[in-house]
Amino acid sequence: MPKVGMEPVRRKALVDAALRVIGDHGSLAVTMSDIARQAGVSPALAHHYFGSKEHLLIETIRSLLRQLRSDTVAALKAAQTPRARLSAIIRVNFHADQFAPDTIAAWLAFYAEAQRSEETRRFLVIYARRLRSNLLADLKALLPTDAAERIAEGAAAMIDGLYIRQSLKSAPIGIEASIALTEDYLNALLATTSSSPEGVKAETAAPSSGPAGHLLPQGRRDDHIEPSRDQ
Amino acid sequence: MPKVGMEPVRRKALVDAALRVIGDHGSLAVTMSDIARQAGVSPALAHHYFGSKEHLLIETIRSLLRQLRSDTVAALKAAQTPRARLSAIIRVNFHADQFAPDTIAAWLAFYAEAQRSEETRRFLVIYARRLRSNLLADLKALLPTDAAERIAEGAAAMIDGLYIRQSLKSAPIGIEASIALTEDYLNALLATTSSSPEGVKAETAAPSSGPAGHLLPQGRRDDHIEPSRDQ
DNA sequence: TTTTGTTGATTGATCAGTCAATCAAAAATA
DNA sequence: TATTTTTGATTGACTGATCAATCAACAAAA
Numbered sequence: 080m081p082k083v084g085m086e087p088v089r090r091k092a093l094v095d096a097a098l099r100v101i102g103d104h105g106s107l108a109v110t111m112s113d114i115a116r117q118a119g120v121s122p123a124l125a126h127h128y129f130g131s132k133e134h135l136l137i138e139t140i141r142s143l144l145r146q147l148r149s150d151t152v153a154a155l156k157a158a159q160t161p162r163a164r165l166s167a168i169i170r171v172n173f174h175a176d177q178f179a180p181d182t183i184a185a186w187l188a189f190y191a192e193a194q195r196s197e198e199t200r201r202f203l204v205i206y207a208r209r210l211r212s213n214l215l216a217d218l219k220a221l222l223p224t225d226a227a228e229r230i231a232e233g234a235a236a237m238i239d240g241l242y243i244r245q246s247l248k249s250a251p252i253g254i255e256a257s258i259a260l261t262e263d264y265l266n267a268l269l270a271t272t273s274s275s276p277e278g279v280k281a282e283t284a285a286p287s288s289g290p291a292g293h294l295l296p297q298g299r300r301d302d303h304i305e306p307s308r309d310q
Numbered sequence: 311m312p313k314v315g316m317e318p319v320r321r322k323a324l325v326d327a328a329l330r331v332i333g334d335h336g337s338l339a340v341t342m343s344d345i346a347r348q349a350g351v352s353p354a355l356a357h358h359y360f361g362s363k364e365h366l367l368i369e370t371i372r373s374l375l376r377q378l379r380s381d382t383v384a385a386l387k388a389a390q391t392p393r394a395r396l397s398a399i400i401r402v403n404f405h406a407d408q409f410a411p412d413t414i415a416a417w418l419a420f421y422a423e424a425q426r427s428e429e430t431r432r433f434l435v436i437y438a439r440r441l442r443s444n445l446l447a448d449l450k451a452l453l454p455t456d457a458a459e460r461i462a463e464g465a466a467a468m469i470d471g472l473y474i475r476q477s478l479k480s481a482p483i484g485i486e487a488s489i490a491l492t493e494d495y496l497n498a499l500l501a502t503t504s505s506s507p508e509g510v511k512a513e514t515a516a517p518s519s520g521p522a523g524h525l526l527p528q529g530r531r532d533d534h535i536e537p538s539r540d541q
Numbered sequence: 542t543t544t545t546g547t548t549g550a551t552t553g554a555t556c557a558g559t560c561a562a563t564c565a566a567a568a569a570t571a
Numbered sequence: 572t573a574t575t576t577t578t579g580a581t582t583g584a585c586t587g588a589t590c591a592a593t594c595a596a597c598a599a600a601a
Contacts, residue, residue, distance in 0.1 A: 083567070112556080112557095122557085132556095132557065
């Protein structure tokens with residue numbers, strides 16, 4: 080069996096195994112032995128190729144992000160109008176692969192890990208920015224910038240929230256319902272916002288401090304997905 | 311120093327210490343020694359009172375939930391109209407205590423833990439249901455049931471999403487901005503939904519499968535907060 | 542003297558990471 | 572072509588550290 084050129088094969092097998100084991104176990108507290116066993120190799124080999132458990136985990140989250148990114152690129156290519164692109168972005172994030180229990184569990188585990196690992200956090204920040212930025216780009220074609228920023232933030236939050244709620248399997252919101260909820264949000268805010276450009280009038284009971292635009296961060300480095308940027 | 315009646319004091323000190331250490335460390339992978347040290351006692355004492363690490367952790371999440379619940383009860387008591395109650399619910403969830411970095415980190419850690427621990431999951435499901443149910447009760451006073459259900463689900467998701475995004479400290483959305491975003495969502499959907507009771511018309515590019523109402527779970531046990539129910 | 546609170550010391554298990562050794566393919570040499 | 576050498580792939584066995592959990596013992600109140 081020992082042939083030359085095994086390295087890329089093993090690396091991929093180990094990363095895939097890690098994702099699987101993490102998703103299955105629902106936590107990053109899995110052993111190198113578990114991962115190696117799942118990949119059908121010895122624990123020592125995993126260390127040989129990745130140096131440490133942390134490195135293997137980092138590679139695993141990179142692969143998760145890479146997958147999401149390439150799905151997004153593909154989906155955006157197919158859509159023509161800004162509105163259609165918004166729908167495409169939403170749909171990709173709830174695509175079956177992303178919504179698989181294992182994948183959700185893995186994302187969640189990485190979110191938790193981000194509290195400790197600076198590097199993990201960096202990757203998730205890239206994801207969060209990218210999602211917001213992609214939404215923003217198309218919203219700007221439909222709305223004034225400040226409204227677009229607000230709605231991009233809201234839609235991104237709703238997507239993440241539906242995702243995390245799904246992880247509990249408490250509110251069995253399915254893929255289609257999640258998509259529909261997010262679409263409804265967009266539709267409603269596009270409607271009310273374009274009809275009264277000042278933002279939604281807050282005849283609210285609570286002091287809503289008006290449109291939230293001015294509270295949002297500005298001039299943040301744009302991480303828009305028009306191809307070619309880090310993996 | 312050894313006096314009688316220490317038990318409740320020590321229990322509270324240990325639970326508080328656990329929350330603190332978990333939030334600080336950003337993970338449940340903290341040692342009993344860490345917790346005990348933070349509480350100023352020996353690790354053996356923590357075992358003495360809680361039997362196991364798992365029990366201590368369960369008590370910790372219970373305390374988190376109890377706190378949120380009592381805040382909610384208080385906030386609801388003050389609000390009069392349904393619309394004001396909705397704002398109160400939103401505000402409580404983004405109350406300063408909840409939004410403290412430590413607390414956010416702790417919640418996130420428990421979400422991850424819920425993938426493995428059935429008991430932890432149960433508690434978080436209670437939280438998720440309660441949030442949705444509280445929103446729903448007041449929305450029903452303003453909208454048809456199916457629309458109310460949809461919007462309750464959406465608002466709950468947005469709250470959770472803003473929360474998790476906050477955990478990354480990437481999109482520095484503050485408390486006020488988070489509240490404003492959620493209020494905007496409610497305002498927009500209340501506006502569009504009451505004007506066209508069929509739900510938001512989906513002249514969407516993507517097949518939004520119409521209003522999501524029928525996809526949402528029905529007849530789920532209501533966990534409404536009108537006082538007296540489990541802790 | 543019984544009860545309650547408290548701890549130091551210890552145990553047993555689990556793991557990440559290391560290392561020396563093995564094996565087989567490929568490359569170099571005769 | 573036959574051989575030796577080098578190199579990459581792979582593992583079993585081991586180490587050192589960490590930790591949850593236990594227990595026997597002691598101290599102060601009742």
